[in-house]
Amino acid sequence: MTHIGFIGTGVMGRSMAMHLLKAGYPVSIYTRTKEKAEDLLKEGAVWRETAEELAGHSDVIMTMVGYPSDVEELYLGDHGILNAAKSGTYVIDMTTSKPSLAIHIYELAKQKGIYSIDAPVSGGDVGAREARLSIMAGGDKEAFEACLPIFSIIGKNIVYQGPAGSGQHTKMCNQIAIAAGMIGVSEAIAYAHSAGLDPENVLKSISAGAAGSWSLSNLAPRMLKDDFEPGFYVKHFLKDMSIAIEEAEQMNMEVPGLALAHKLYTELSEKGEAESGTQALYKLWKSPSEN
Known part of the structure; x- marks a missing residue:
């Protein structure tokens, strides 16, 4: 055995x-x-x-x-x-x-x-x-x-x-795709709130359409429940994004979406959210009236 x-x-x-x-x-x-x-x-x-x-x-x-x-x-x-x-x-x-x-x-x-x-x-x-x-x-x-x-x-x-090294490079592709996507998920939920919609009802429509993603289906519901427990830590996501940015620089490649996500997650971490789950990015948009 x-x-x-x-x-x-x-x-x-x-x-x-x-x-x-x-x-x-x-x-x-x-x-x-x-x-x-x-x-x-x-x-x-x-x-x-x-x-x-x-x-x-x-x-x-x-x-x-x-x-x-x-x-x-x-x-x-x-x-x-x-x-x-x-x-x-x-x-x-x-x-x-x-x-x-x-x-x-x-x-x-x-x-x-x-x-x-x-x-x-x-x-x-x-x-x-x-x-x-x-x-x-x-x-x-x-x-x-x-x-x-x-x-x-x-x-x-x-x-x-x-x-x-190919497995790690592929994971960088994965993290790059997630990084910009998490901004979109957070903004979509914030927009739904601002428009006076029921965000949970909105998710029923957009998660099954062209906007569908793992983050939208699995992490947006956590955002709405104020569940920011880590499935994946903010601090580890920042580490991953830093690696991807470094690798992209070595390939003379610009990654503006990743750079923005890194900036926003750094801001989130500096607000004391390093030990939270990545869905805590939503807190940068969340208004006090949602509590």
């Missing part, structure tokens, strides 16, 4: 690891805060004290952490995954991170006989909970195909995008 090591049990990672456990895989867990993994440990996951210890006991290692700096420390540190994992191990980073870092990890892993895949996901807390994440993968195709049985447990739309 393939032993899976899972690092990072936050909003999405916890659900992903739980699906693997319930599918019958032996799962080891490491996360900075052990309390966040208690429900997984009760289901039979094995706690490991360090990432290094986890790597030594795993055939497949999956990581879902916050920032590229976390990924770099986990994989490339003196006591990191690549120093502890045995030859033939598959390492799958599902964090949204830098394409250049994914390529660097892939190259170092290959030297050690380790298969590396960058496989960021989209779908938020709901997609993770319902095991229908979109998974975009980069790396060797043979390694991707070997990991498909695992991917199929946590996701529905699973697409191989190309060589190392």
Whole structure:
């Protein structure tokens, strides 16, 4: 039986690891805060004290952490995954991170006989909970195909995008599309209020038409309920947008829509909303009369 090591049990990672456990895989867990993994440990996951210890006991290692700096420390540190994992191990980073870092990890892993895949996901807390994440993968195709049985447990739309770094580049496309879209969703709800319409009724019409989107169907209802709990944190979205802007600059490409979204989310974060869900962008338009 393939032993899976899972690092990072936050909003999405916890659900992903739980699906693997319930599918019958032996799962080891490491996360900075052990309390966040208690429900997984009760289901039979094995706690490991360090990432290094986890790597030594795993055939497949999956990581879902916050920032590229976390990924770099986990994989490339003196006591990191690549120093502890045995030859033939598959390492799958599902964090949204830098394409250049994914390529660097892939190259170092290959030297050690380790298969590396960058496989960021989209779908938020709901997609993770319902095991229908979109998974975009980069790396060797043979390694991707070997990991498909695992991917199929946590996701529905699973697409191989190309060589190392391709998964991360695809996730940047995803985040660019979402960024400008979230401005549109927020403005549409604010306009409905200003026009004296019933916003929930408006959603029935526009979410099923040409304006339809995942954000409109899933996050606009949360806006209307004043539910700004994170399915995906503002602080992490800002991180993703910063990576995409940096990558676009390296390609001499202008991204005015993304730049505006980054500016607005920075303003939102400075108002104390960094730990809120991305739907909190609506607060920049929300009037006191809506409370």
